Amino acid sequence: MKLKEYLTVVAMEECAEIQQVLSKALRFGFDDTHPNKPSDSNEAEILTEYYQLAAMIEELQKQEILGTYSQDTIDRIKVDKIDKVYHYMEYSKQKGLLD
CATH class of the missing domain: 1.20.5 (Single alpha-helices involved in coiled-coils or other helix-helix interfaces)
Structure with a gap:
C-alpha cells in the first residue's frame, strides 16, 4: 500500500466514525455519554471526529495528494x-x- 492509499483509508475511517457518532447522538441525545467515557458527550465526539477528518484532508493536501x-x-x-x-x-x- 502506498502513502496515498493509506491516508485515504484513514480519512474514510474518519467518515465512518462521524456517521456512527451522529447516529448515536440521534438515538441517545447530543448530551449523552458512553458509560466507558463519561467525560465525552456525543456532541464532543462529533466535533472530535469532524476535526480528525479535517486533519486527514489537510494531510492529504500537505502530501499533495489533494489540491486546495x-x-x-x-x-x-x-x-x-x-x-x-x-x-x-x-x-x-x-x-x-x-x-
Missing part, C-alpha cells in the same frame, strides 16, 4: 450546501414528512 480551494470557493460551497439543504427541507415539509 480558495477561501472564496470554500465559502461558496458551504453557502450552496446550506441553501440546498433548506430547499429540500421545505420540500420535505410540504410532503408532510418533516415537522
Whole structure:
C-alpha cells in the first residue's frame, strides 16, 4: 500500500466514525455519554471526529495528494450546501414528512 492509499483509508475511517457518532447522538441525545467515557458527550465526539477528518484532508493536501480551494470557493460551497439543504427541507415539509 502506498502513502496515498493509506491516508485515504484513514480519512474514510474518519467518515465512518462521524456517521456512527451522529447516529448515536440521534438515538441517545447530543448530551449523552458512553458509560466507558463519561467525560465525552456525543456532541464532543462529533466535533472530535469532524476535526480528525479535517486533519486527514489537510494531510492529504500537505502530501499533495489533494489540491486546495480558495477561501472564496470554500465559502461558496458551504453557502450552496446550506441553501440546498433548506430547499429540500421545505420540500420535505410540504410532503408532510418533516415537522
